[in-house]
Amino acid sequence: MSGTSADGIDAALVDFEGDHPQARPALRFARTYPWDPALRARLVALGQQHATLTLDEVGALDVAIGRAFAAAALRALEDSGTAADEVVAIGSHGQTLRHDPHGPLPFTLQLGCAATIVERTGITTVAGFRARDVAAGGQGAPLVPALHSALLHDPGEARAVLNLGGIANFTLLPASGPVRGFDTGPANALMDAWCLRHLGEAHDRGGAFAAAGRVDAALLARLLDEPWFSVAPPKSTGRDRFHLGWVEARLAGDEAPADVQATLLALTARTVADALRATQPRTARLIACGGGVHNPLLMAALAAELPDLVVESSAAHGLDPDAIEAMAFAWLARETLAGRPGNIASVTGAAGPRILGAIHPA
Numbered sequence: 001m002s003g004t005s006a007d008g009i010d011a012a013l014v015d016f017e018g019d020h021p022q023a024r025p026a027l028r029f030a031r032t033y034p035w036d037p038a039l040r041a042r043l044v045a046l047g048q049q050h051a052t053l054t055l056d057e058v059g060a061l062d063v064a065i066g067r068a069f070a071a072a073a074l075r076a077l078e079d080s081g082t083a084a085d086e087v088v089a090i091g092s093h094g095q096t097l098r099h100d101p102h103g104p105l106p107f108t109l110q111l112g113c114a115a116t117i118v119e120r121t122g123i124t125t126v127a128g129f130r131a132r133d134v135a136a137g138g139q140g141a142p143l144v145p146a147l148h149s150a151l152l153h154d155p156g157e158a159r160a161v162l163n164l165g166g167i168a169n170f171t172l173l174p175a176s177g178p179v180r181g182f183d184t185g186p187a188n189a190l191m192d193a194w195c196l197r198h199l200g201e202a203h204d205r206g207g208a209f210a211a212a213g214r215v216d217a218a219l220l221a222r223l224l225d226e227p228w229f230s231v232a233p234p235k236s237t238g239r240d241r242f243h244l245g246w247v248e249a250r251l252a253g254d255e256a257p258a259d260v261q262a263t264l265l266a267l268t269a270r271t272v273a274d275a276l277r278a279t280q281p282r283t284a285r286l287i288a289c290g291g292g293v294h295n296p297l298l299m300a301a302l303a304a305e306l307p308d309l310v311v312e313s314s315a316a317h318g319l320d321p322d323a324i325e326a327m328a329f330a331w332l333a334r335e336t337l338a339g340r341p342g343n344i345a346s347v348t349g350a351a352g353p354r355i356l357g358a359i360h361p362a
Helices: 037-047 055-080 115-122 130-135 144-151 186-201 204-209 217-224 244-248 259-279 296-305 323-338
Strands: 009-016 025-033 090-092 095-100 107-111 125-127 159-164 167-173 178-187 286-287 311-314 358-360
Touching: 009 055, 025 055, 025 107, 025 144, 037 055, 037 095, 055 115, 090 115, 090 323, 107 130, 115 125, 115 178, 115 358, 130 323, 144 159, 144 167, 144 323, 159 259, 167 259, 178 259, 178 296, 186 204, 186 244, 186 259, 204 259, 204 296, 244 311, 259 286, 259 296, 286 296, 296 311, 311 358, 323 358
Parallel strands: 090 125, 159 286, 286 311
Antiparallel strands: 009 025, 095 107, 125 358, 159 167, 167 178
16 A cells, blocks of 8 residues: 555555354554655646656556555565465555546556556456446445445444544544544645655654644635635645645745644644544544654544544554555455445445456456
């Protein structure tokens, strides 16, 4: 799995306790492997809409990403002491370059050639999970709520699971009733990009850059004026909407870089809180995962915006916050191989449950 931030390739080795749909996944090994710096820089530039590609370049990039994913899988096997023939399948999310489920010809584009992964690992690979849901009228995202529900639902309280990746997304888990989920807006993507531009660092370690600034209330108001935030779910988004050009269009021009960083962090906290109050106001517990969990300033801002909730990391429930999304695509691959649907239509807005992805046999 590599998400919107493209901050690394997450590899998770997952075991399932049985073949039935309710079989709980057990994490055996997880590690994040770095992208080649030049390849990552290219992916980030494409996500920020700072670059274009010819068809030849798209094909070459698809293979380059596939090779990087294969290398991460092989390193995970080596580092965990696992033989390739012990693995039933690889579930590969790919790297999202564009995501537009709203246009007249809805589509979602993830690169990472599955044939290359199979050839380099010798392991059956399931890939291309999002396209079928989009073809069925859905958002194609988020797809992780099914796993969140299996691992974290509690009939005694209403919960929300918040993934703080490049984009923030919710899974709403009422004590009873249907699971829902949707993207809330930017999380790490804008902060990472702003940090890279002004500090040359891939992300804001410990929130130190944001802590050095103050929230600019006028800028925050202009950012919050984005019409997408008021769209009712189901909805999803990505870097194609929330990129540095989007931020720059709303700057007055005299803001201190640290103040902008603090304001981008406040934007994430506010949009998450507003979305939760609007969709599941009786939530008792917010369980966070993803890279943003490691930003104490962001976690504190979320707690301040939602003072009546317990706000905690998924680690409090024995779940590695950095591995959950990769685990989810292992889970989705298993469902595909079993011929079972992987989406939740109440989350994505698809016409119904669909078997996701394509199987590329070893």
